Amino acid sequence: MAVDVSADKASCERLVSVHRWTDKLMTFRTTRPAGYQFVAGQFARLGLEIEGEIVWRAYSVTSAENDSELEYYAIVVPEGLFTSKLDQLEPGAPVWVEKLSYGFMTPDRFVDGKHLWMLATGTGLGPFISILLQQDVWRKFEDLVLVHCVRHADEWSYSEQLAALQVQARAAGLTARLHLLQLLTREPAAPGKLQGRITDLLRNGSLEAATGLALDVDNARVMACGNPDMVTEVREILKERGMTPLRRNGGGQFVTEDYW
Ligand SMILES: Cc1cc2nc3c(=O)[nH]c(=O)nc-3n(C[C@H](O)[C@H](O)[C@H](O)COP(=O)(O)OP(=O)(O)OC[C@H]3O[C@@H](n4cnc5c(N)ncnc54)[C@H](O)[C@@H]3O)c2cc1C
Ligand SMILES: NC(=O)c1ccc[n+]([C@@H]2O[C@H](COP(=O)([O-])OP(=O)(O)OC[C@H]3O[C@@H](n4cnc5c(N)ncnc54)[C@H](OP(=O)(O)O)[C@@H]3O)[C@@H](O)[C@H]2O)c1
Secondary structure, three states, X not given: OOOOOOOOOEEEEEXXXXXXOOOOEEXXXXXXXXXXXXXXXXXXXXXXXXXXXXXXXXXXXXXXXXXXXXXXXXXXXXXXXXXXXXXXXXXXXXXXXXXXXXXXXXXXXXXXXXXXXXXXXXXXXXXXHHHHOOHHHHHHOOEEEEEEEEOOHHHOOOXXXXXXXXXXXXXXXXXXXXXXXXXXXXXXXXXXOEEOOHHHHHHOOHHHHHHOOOOOOOXXXXXXXXXXXXXXXXXXXXXXXXXXXXXXXOOOOEEEEEOO
């Protein structure tokens, strides 16, 4: 059945490739709509035809702003309407992409700060991949702290790409340091990794100890993305430290994004 989508609103693109990290986690790429613009950290709205209707869901873009394709990092949710369909798609399949990009979790909005903390659970990692692929953020901050918390070690996707970023930055003459902190919650952590939730390790000072950086109002700017309960708790912890949400007219130390 033909579906009715306004050509002003969305563009019918193609699935280019799918990379499986685990049976539930995938990175997929689509062709990019002509003229599509986004800022690293923003999300796209993607549509799949399911039983004669287009079902729309939000997906953070993981690719660099100048990539000729768009990339996303996704989990297949048990019995999820959109992701059950996504899981079955082969390259060449149609994927609708809304022409507008969305979201305010972009590092260019911080007017000051020396250390950028990026806190992610699960697929909340996605926007930080795109952000770290932009040279601007390496110039804007002295230290970049990426914290990725997952249940099991095989869910630390993008590890090799992230490890390579520091080397690439040095080669490009960029001096910022990348601190990659990988956390596990449902199995013991190997040496060099951390055990426990982001919220617990923030409260007990383990994340600051691991980086040697204080999470304070003067220097730290924070982005948190993923599980909404984690996001809510992180906001409370930061407020207890005197931090306030990023404001439209500048000022503020943190910005967050809930995935559901
Ligand atoms: C701003 C924004 C950006 C998003 N970006 C991404 C992204 O980059 N990658 C991604 O995989 N999802 C992302 N999501 C979630 C995504 O839009 C859908 O919710 C997800 O694809 C599930 O859709 P579904 O129809 O299969 O399941 P639904 O029937 O919508 O099931 C929803 C349930 O699945 C669980 N769930 C949904 N998303 C996730 C997730 N990411 N991780 C763990 N559990 C989840 C929650 O329990 C939720 O209640 C984002 C959501 C928002 C609001
Ligand atoms: N079948 C089920 O009963 C069931 C239940 C839940 C989820 N699911 C599905 O399983 C998938 C889970 O995806 P996921 O593992 O990527 O996401 P997730 O459940 O959000 O877990 C990702 C990481 O976030 C941590 N976390 C969860 N809540 C937190 C909080 N309040 N504060 C701080 N950290 C928190 C988790 O720690 P912990 O390990 O300590 O939680 C885990 O390390 C989803 O598809 C979901 O729908 C299924």
